[in-house]
Amino acid sequence: MPLISGSPAVNAGSTKRAQRGVILLDVVITLAIFGLIALLILPSIPRGTTASRQSAYAAQIAALMKDDRTAAARQGREIATSVDLSNRKVSSGSSPATVTLPSDVTLDVIASNLCTDRTGRIAISFAPDGRSCGAILHVIKGDLDWRIRVNWLTGLIDIVAPGRV
8 A cells, every 4th residue: 555645654754864863963062062162171281291290200309319329228339310411311220210301391400520420420329328429409390490409418318399498
């Protein structure tokens, strides 16, 4: 029997097509809303190294040097922490540990001539009796300057936050 345009079978097929069109439109509108939200949120996400991450780098460097100081006392021999300013890298003398700073963070060192190795590179040495060559490492980004101080007499390593003495 031929289908008549007013029959329920014809209306059911056109209703399914209309529902598919509405679902597609809903998906497109949802994607557009998510796109607008992303455009609003992405600029507020920080680019580069944050202040808290900079302080974490200072803490990692201090921990690496404390490990070298402890290893020197345990092993009864001098151990030196290497500082590569051009590559912004601090490497342990007692383990394979290395801290590499990102390109937007500057590493600077104030140290005596005693803090150099045979090749003339900066190497903060720790003696078995606790002494050190003494140095101050600066982890700088913008106007935030985290300092890691190494006492020459005791080998004590401490971190000074920006704006502190």
